[in-house]
Amino acid sequence: MDKTRLLLVEDDEVFARVISRALQQRGYEITHAQDQEQTLGLLGKADFDYAILDLNLGGETSLQLIPSLKQHYPALKILVLTGYASIATAVEAIKLGADNYLAKPADTDEILASLLGQSSSQPLPDSAAAKMEPMSVRRLEWEHIQKVLMENDGNISATARQLKMHRRTLQRKLQKRPVAE
Numbered sequence: 001m002d003k004t005r006l007l008l009v010e011d012d013e014v015f016a017r018v019i020s021r022a023l024q025q026r027g028y029e030i031t032h033a034q035d036q037e038q039t040l041g042l043l044g045k046a047d048f049d050y051a052i053l054d055l056n057l058g059g060e061t062s063l064q065l066i067p068s069l070k071q072h073y074p075a076l077k078i079l080v081l082t083g084y085a086s087i088a089t090a091v092e093a094i095k096l097g098a099d100n101y102l103a104k105p106a107d108t109d110e111i112l113a114s115l116l117g118q119s120s121s122q123p124l125p126d127s128a129a130a131k132m133e134p135m136s137v138r139r140l141e142w143e144h145i146q147k148v149l150m151e152n153d154g155n156i157s158a159t160a161r162q163l164k165m166h167r168r169t170l171q172r173k174l175q176k177r178p179v180a181e
Helices: 013-025 036-042 062-072 087-096 108-115 126-130 137-151 156-163 167-175
Strands: 004-009 028-033 050-054 077-082 100-103
Touching (some): 004 036, 077 108, 100 108
Parallel strands (some): 004 028
């Protein structure tokens, strides 16, 4: 029986090894690419059933890979995995053809559930749902920066001009992990 083939696009070698090993133990055949160039070089050389894309590949975004992957593999299920989650990038990923979007940290079971389109979370208890609060001002700022960055196709200088912010200040803000809700 053929194994399910999965393309993992991840620039963090340690995380790639850990997740590859865990997925192989669950019966997946893993092909790992570290960047966009390696990924594009694999197109057409092997068939893939699933793809997991790290959003941030050494300062570049993997969102640009989604249309190429979908063109070569129309039935491919794509999960965008990121430590820098934002509503703007999630919306953009889905618009480009990703099937799901998941924020790190996530374990193998959560990643597989998202990739396969299964719900891995339990419904919130009534008390937890009642405690949900609006986003903090810092989180709203992060979301707005991500939205404007996406509108400017990832161009930092254009985004800084639009936000009336110094480019280096914007770069520092983007290097930080997003603030909690």
